[in-house]
Amino acid sequence: xxxxxxxxxxxxxxxxDESGKVRPYYKTIVDRLSALSQEELKxxxxxxxxxxxxxxxxxxxxxxxxGTERVFxxxxxxxxxxAPEWETIEAGLVQRxxxxxxxxxxxxxxxxxxxxxxxxxxxVYSAAHFRPEFMGVSVPKDAYIHVCGTDLIRxxxxxxxxxxxxxxxxxxxxxxxxxxxxxxxxxPNLFGGGVRSVDTYPADLLATLRHxxxxxxxxxxxxxxxxGVHNSAxxxxxxxxxxxxxxxxxxxxxxxxxxxxxxxTTRGLRQVDVIYRRIDDDxxxxxxxxxxxxxxxxxxxxxxxxxxxxxxxxxxxxxxxDKVTYAYVPEMIRYYLCQEPILDQVPTYLAWRPSDKKxxxxxxxxxxxxxxxxxxxxxxxxxxxxxxxxIEEFRQRIVANPRNYIAQPVVNFSQHPTLVNEGIEGRHVxxxxxxxxxxxxxVLPGGLTRVAxxxxxxxxxxxxxxxxxxxxxxAT
Amino acid sequence: MMxxxxxxxxxxxxxxxxxxxxxARLVRISEEMLxxxxxxxxxxxxxxxxxxxxxxxxxEPFKSLYRQPKQGDAxxxxxxxxxxxxxxxxxxxxxxxxxxxxxxxxxxxxxTEINALNMFVTxxxxxxxxxxxxxxxxxKIISSSMLFxxxxxxxxxxxxxxxxxxxxxxxxxxxxxxxxxxxxxQSTSQDAAEESLKWGAVxxxxxxxxxxxxxxxxxxxxxxVVDLLLFSNEFPRSVRHCLRRADEVLHDISGTPxxxxxxxxxxxxxxxxxxxxxxxxxxxxxxxxHQYIDELQRYLNSASQAVFESFVLxxxxxxxxxxxxxxxxxxxxxxxxxxxxxxx
Numbered sequence: 001x002x003x004x005x006x007x008x009x010x011x012x013x014x015x016x017d018e019s020g021k022v023r024p025y026y027k028t029i030v031d032r033l034s035a036l037s038q039e040e041l042k043x044x045x046x047x048x049x050x051x052x053x054x055x056x057x058x059x060x061x062x063x064x065x066x067g068t069e070r071v072f073x074x075x076x077x078x079x080x081x082x083a084p085e086w087e088t089i090e091a092g093l094v095q096r097x098x099x100x101x102x103x104x105x106x107x108x109x110x111x112x113x114x115x116x117x118x119x120x121x122x123x124v125y126s127a128a129h130f131r132p133e134f135m136g137v138s139v140p141k142d143a144y145i146h147v148c149g150t151d152l153i154r155x156x157x158x159x160x161x162x163x164x165x166x167x168x169x170x171x172x173x174x175x176x177x178x179x180x181x182x183x184x185x186x187x188p189n190l191f192g193g194g195v196r197s198v199d200t201y202p203a204d205l206l207a208t209l210r211h212x213x214x215x216x217x218x219x220x221x222x223x224x225x226x227x228g229v230h231n232s233a234x235x236x237x238x239x240x241x242x243x244x245x246x247x248x249x250x251x252x253x254x255x256x257x258x259x260x261x262x263x264x265t266t267r268g269l270r271q272v273d274v275i276y277r278r279i280d281d282d283x284x285x286x287x288x289x290x291x292x293x294x295x296x297x298x299x300x301x302x303x304x305x306x307x308x309x310x311x312x313x314x315x316x317x318x319x320x321x322d323k324v325t326y327a328y329v330p331e332m333i334r335y336y337l338c339q340e341p342i343l344d345q346v347p348t349y350l351a352w353r354p355s356d357k358k359x360x361x362x363x364x365x366x367x368x369x370x371x372x373x374x375x376x377x378x379x380x381x382x383x384x385x386x387x388x389x390x391i392e393e394f395r396q397r398i399v400a401n402p403r404n405y406i407a408q409p410v411v412n413f414s415q416h417p418t419l420v421n422e423g424i425e426g427r428h429v430x431x432x433x434x435x436x437x438x439x440x441x442x443v444l445p446g447g448l449t450r451v452a453x454x455x456x457x458x459x460x461x462x463x464x465x466x467x468x469x470x471x472x473x474x475a476t
Numbered sequence: 477m478m479x480x481x482x483x484x485x486x487x488x489x490x491x492x493x494x495x496x497x498x499x500a501r502l503v504r505i506s507e508e509m510l511x512x513x514x515x516x517x518x519x520x521x522x523x524x525x526x527x528x529x530x531x532x533x534x535x536e537p538f539k540s541l542y543r544q545p546k547q548g549d550a551x552x553x554x555x556x557x558x559x560x561x562x563x564x565x566x567x568x569x570x571x572x573x574x575x576x577x578x579x580x581x582x583x584x585x586x587x588t589e590i591n592a593l594n595m596f597v598t599x600x601x602x603x604x605x606x607x608x609x610x611x612x613x614x615x616k617i618i619s620s621s622m623l624f625x626x627x628x629x630x631x632x633x634x635x636x637x638x639x640x641x642x643x644x645x646x647x648x649x650x651x652x653x654x655x656x657x658x659x660x661x662q663s664t665s666q667d668a669a670e671e672s673l674k675w676g677a678v679x680x681x682x683x684x685x686x687x688x689x690x691x692x693x694x695x696x697x698x699x700x701v702v703d704l705l706l707f708s709n710e711f712p713r714s715v716r717h718c719l720r721r722a723d724e725v726l727h728d729i730s731g732t733p734x735x736x737x738x739x740x741x742x743x744x745x746x747x748x749x750x751x752x753x754x755x756x757x758x759x760x761x762x763x764x765x766h767q768y769i770d771e772l773q774r775y776l777n778s779a780s781q782a783v784f785e786s787f788v789l790x791x792x793x794x795x796x797x798x799x800x801x802x803x804x805x806x807x808x809x810x811x812x813x814x815x816x817x818x819x820x
């Protein structure tokens with residue numbers, strides 16, 4: 001029996017319930033995995049690795065001079081989300097992106113939420129990604145976040161908590177699609193039927209992009225703007241462009257002339273209508289943002305302002321996924337939607353509030369401290385797992401720049417059975433579902449389950465030793 | 477119509493694969509020749525490699541990196557030295573990087589093949605094979621390049637992208653064939669046996685032995701080799717054949733009827749083709765083979781630059797930009813860092 005040595009611990013276990021039994025929706029998978037011999041399993045895993053490597057499904061590890069490209073480690077034990085659980089998550093995510101888009105529209109127009117004292121002005125104005133240059137500029141359909149990747153974790157009771165909203169350029173969706181393809185190819189017999197498909201994502205994304213075409217152009221020229229082949233998500237950019245049959249362009253392929261954007265082709269210039277950009281605001285246009293950007297297009301922002309080209313996501317969404325703003329999202333939901341948040345989130349202490357700051361500094365060894373504007377697991381302190389020196393370093397950073405730090409209690413992620421060399425062991429997982437805001441709001445069933453492959457580790461980021469799993473949402 | 481950058485990547489991708497294949501052909505033949513005592517005469521192995529490095533424009537960088545070259549250094553420099561931007565492995569890496577940039581434009585099978593070749597040459601097995609059985613290593617590169625060509629032929633839509641792939645391969649092939657001819661162009665000997673050995677090696681490097689037998693038969697002479705490799709209309713690696721096809725491809729891209737021209741690149745290939753069509757080996761040898769090839773290569777370089785200027789740059793940019801190189805890694809560190817910063 002494949003699970004004979006598998007032990008749940010004090011955390012929430014995705015596979016085993018409180019009474020020590022396998023949860024019913026995992027039964028087929030466990031039975032069929034158990035039917036495989038060690039040897040068969042090893043062969044299958046090897047062929048999975050080879051599949052990824054041969055197709056070049058890789059990401060780039062920064063600061064690593066030599067092996068620049070790596071396969072994103074993939075764990076074949078799928079994560080299952082039963083239908084009722086998923087319904088709640090889906091409703092919660094739709095509620096959240098709705099509130100975030102209303103918030104962004106408000107912040108860049110009347111700022112009612114500030115005037116009415118729900119969110120302090122300082123929070124908005126001190127967010128690194130707030131773009132006052134875009135005050136009063138209207139964007140197509142008043143939509144700011146078109147693609148959102150919200151990170152969820154589960155606490156010890158199995159409650160899903162929102163960890164952060166990624167509303168700028170969230171990545172990872174290509175792995176959701178590729179993981180599924182790989183699972184179908186190598187482990188077809190694990191699928192017992194009833195797993196919801198993820199294949200429509202590219203078509204849904206394309207519809208989302210078409211939805212914001214300037215002047216309702218029914219045949220817009222849509223392109224994906226990538227930073228280039230050295231970006232860790234380049235595989236994803238290329239994958240999505242291919243799936244949507246749109247051009248993948250770099251900044252140097254585009255040129256802005258008289259308020260319009262064009263791409264350079266072998267037959268001259270061709271106008272561009274919608275840009276799915278995978279570049280941060282800062283780098284979009286050296287005339288407006290960072291002057292040293294070599295990735296952007298001079299004059300692009302002017303074309304956006306004039307409404308001649310649409311961007312997804314819009315400029316300035318970073319103010320909504322700022323980690324300080326995050327603390328106010330439940331308030332936003334109540335304010336704009338008059339609803340109670342469906343999904344809970346992690347209690348958050350804000351270092352810029354004097355009382356919170358004192359609490360943070362007094363409890364550093366028990367807290368997780370995050371820089372407000374960092375992502376990818378960088379700029380983070382996990383108190384219980386840190387040395388005295390690391391804690392002292394963060395203390396100084398927080399004192400020097402309180403606006404830039406938040407702290408949260410350590411939330412232990414749920415654990416999920418994961419294949420490791422020694423057999424099957426529990427590893428921490430999170431979940432990044434993807435939400436598309438177009439004509440309708442669509443949530444991709446499942447999302448990317450990231451797994452911390454180091455025993456006991458809570459860091460699931462691909463750049464820091466994380467892997468991923470296929471995520472199955474059952475239809476009923 | 478296609479993105480100019482994509483056309484550029486496709487053009488260089490196929491050029492680099494073709495270059496890797498031709499260099500593999502060259503080193504494979506050289507290693508074989510060096511096993512024969514006659515090859516060297518009284519010279520050293522290093523003396524053998526000097527004209528090879530000269531003909532492939534690698535002599536300067538080789539000398540600056542290897543002050544006192546040892547046995548095997550030259551072959552290693554041409555094959556696997558990553559400091560040499562034109563080494564076989566460098567070419568494969570660059571070709572694979574170019575392919576990665578246009579992955580959505582080429583077939584899955586094309587990508588898989590070039591990706592697998594790149595993985596192979598940098599893998600422990602690949603490096604091992606190069607040590608213990610170099611012939612098999614070169615064989616693998618040659619066949620992978622030809623497989624890539626075949627896959628392209630069988631899976632890629634005949635559109636503009638196809639034309640740019642063909643153009644890259646054909647111009648590189650013409651260039652490399654002329655370089656093979658250049659290796660011993662300045663050291664003709666009176667010894668018929670030695671001559672036959674050298675020119676036979678050039679033929680084999682071009683895979684032209686059978687073609688030669690068919691066309692001429694008998695002993696191998698410089699006149700006939702030059703006739704076949706420069707002027708043959710039928711042999712697929714001859715300079716004239718490659719240029720004729722490149723000229724067709726260019727006219728296919730522009731839509732201009734052959735015989736005329738609508739851009740600088742068509743003008744150059746057309747003029748060169750006319751020259752080759754109305755000339756022959758006696759004229760070449762009278763002028764001096766090396767001089768002739770030198771001129772030919774200048775023409776080919778201008779043609780390649782013209783591809784860049786005609787299809788990649790906007791008319792207003794021509795003359796303001798530096799020459800297009802085949803090096804992908806000329807990007808500066810800060811540019812690379814900026815590309816890397818964007819992630820969530």
